[in-house]
Amino acid sequence: MPRPHITPDLSDYDPNAPLNRAQTLPARWYTEPAFYATEQQKIFGATWQLVARIDQVSAPGDYLTFELGGEPLVLIRQANGQLAVLSNVCRHRASLLLQGSGKALKSMLCPYHGWNYDLQGKLSGAREFQEALDWKKENVCLPRFSVDTFGPYVFAHLGPNPPALSETLGNIPREIAESNHDLGRFTFTERRDYVIECNWKVYVENYQEGYHLPIVHPALFREVDYDRYRIDNYPTYSYHDAPLRKYSESDPRTQNRRYGQAGVELRTLYYWIYPNLMFNIYPDNLSMNLIVPLGPEKTLTRFEWFYTPEYLEKGPGWLQDNLAFGEQVQQEDIRICELVQRGLRSQTYHSGRLSPKRENGVHHFHKLVHASLSR
Numbered sequence: 001m002p003r004p005h006i007t008p009d010l011s012d013y014d015p016n017a018p019l020n021r022a023q024t025l026p027a028r029w030y031t032e033p034a035f036y037a038t039e040q041q042k043i044f045g046a047t048w049q050l051v052a053r054i055d056q057v058s059a060p061g062d063y064l065t066f067e068l069g070g071e072p073l074v075l076i077r078q079a080n081g082q083l084a085v086l087s088n089v090c091r092h093r094a095s096l097l098l099q100g101s102g103k104a105l106k107s108m109l110c111p112y113h114g115w116n117y118d119l120q121g122k123l124s125g126a127r128e129f130q131e132a133l134d135w136k137k138e139n140v141c142l143p144r145f146s147v148d149t150f151g152p153y154v155f156a157h158l159g160p161n162p163p164a165l166s167e168t169l170g171n172i173p174r175e176i177a178e179s180n181h182d183l184g185r186f187t188f189t190e191r192r193d194y195v196i197e198c199n200w201k202v203y204v205e206n207y208q209e210g211y212h213l214p215i216v217h218p219a220l221f222r223e224v225d226y227d228r229y230r231i232d233n234y235p236t237y238s239y240h241d242a243p244l245r246k247y248s249e250s251d252p253r254t255q256n257r258r259y260g261q262a263g264v265e266l267r268t269l270y271y272w273i274y275p276n277l278m279f280n281i282y283p284d285n286l287s288m289n290l291i292v293p294l295g296p297e298k299t300l301t302r303f304e305w306f307y308t309p310e311y312l313e314k315g316p317g318w319l320q321d322n323l324a325f326g327e328q329v330q331q332e333d334i335r336i337c338e339l340v341q342r343g344l345r346s347q348t349y350h351s352g353r354l355s356p357k358r359e360n361g362v363h364h365f366h367k368l369v370h371a372s373l374s375r
């Protein structure tokens with residue numbers, strides 16, 4: 001597990017202030033390396049994290065390496081069909097075992113001195129070790145971590161006794177099922193990665209409010225009924241109720257609509273799951289956003305899109321147009337997040353205030369971050 005280190009001073013944020021008095025997190029929380037290191041351990045190493053699509057490890061032996069909270073790991077499909085998340089660190093002298101993704105036929109061979117592990121992580125071969133005292137091959141095993149699935153995705157948790165994934169997801173699976181969106185009908189269609197020059201919390205906060213919609217996203221603003229946009233907070237996630245505008249001949253704001261249909265009330269479901277995962281469900285597509293810190297001021301956002309068969313049949317032109325809509329919104333968000341990060345480095349800015357009407361989701365996120373870091 002990650003080594004203990006000194007937790008940064010958290011006393012410049014008051015998590016008990018009510019929303020109408022609350023300050024934002026202090027600017028230094030977004031720039032100082034000590035926060036980044038502590039977050040890796042206490043946030044990313046202590047929550048369920050989305051690590052792969054199930055289809056990336058569909059057959060026995062399929063593996064995918066990744067890192068969580070700074071820990072090198074491998075997700076591997078075992079001979080019995082079960083998924084396992086194992087440490088990807090050889091127990092001999094710590095070389096990484098596997099790289100990238102691929103298929104391990106029966107075993108995992110260390111590239112340094114050739115120790116061999118079976119797919120369950122048990123050491124099955126160690127060259128020239130007969131003379132080692134107080135050492136038994138049978139006692140050597142790669143540490144194993146919790147793994148579970150939801151929809152098309154695999155999740156892992158590094159903690160010793162994690163809550164069930166279903167506890168973290170709360171009402172989300174039921175609400176999706178009840179909303180006429182059938183996750184089983186969505187097909188993985190596209191992945192795009194964006195590296196953004198900002199702290200990961202800046203990107204999450206931007207997602208967690210609709211306040212910027214009219215200013216930053218004019219095209220999205222035409223689709224969403226801003227007046228009714230509302231965020232409900234739950235212990236481990238937030239739900240954004242984002243009704244689409246009703247199409248009306250007389251309202252010019254509803255012209256040039258992507259999802260406009262006279263007389264039909266369409267809903268989008270937006271979920272943010274603490275700390276760094278979003279699911280956006282539109283009538284025609286589901287998109288997943290995973291926010292991965294790469295450094296104090298550098299963040300990977302990974303987007304994956306899934307479409308229903310009817311929409312995919314509309315052909316590549318339609319798909320490109322639809323993806324371009326998501327791309328436009330993302331570029332608008334990237335630009336604004338990078339402007340925020342530059343502002344957070346200012347000597348003159350310490351923290352700000354939140355709109356009680358529009359920024360309850362940001363406040364919820366701040367309190368969860370504080371609670372994780374104080375543990």
Ligand code: FES
Pocket residue numbers: 090091092093094095110111112113114115
């Ligand atoms: S480090 Fe793996 S066999 Fe030596």
Ligand SMILES: [Fe+2]
Pocket residue numbers: 206207212216217333
């Ligand atoms: Fe946005």
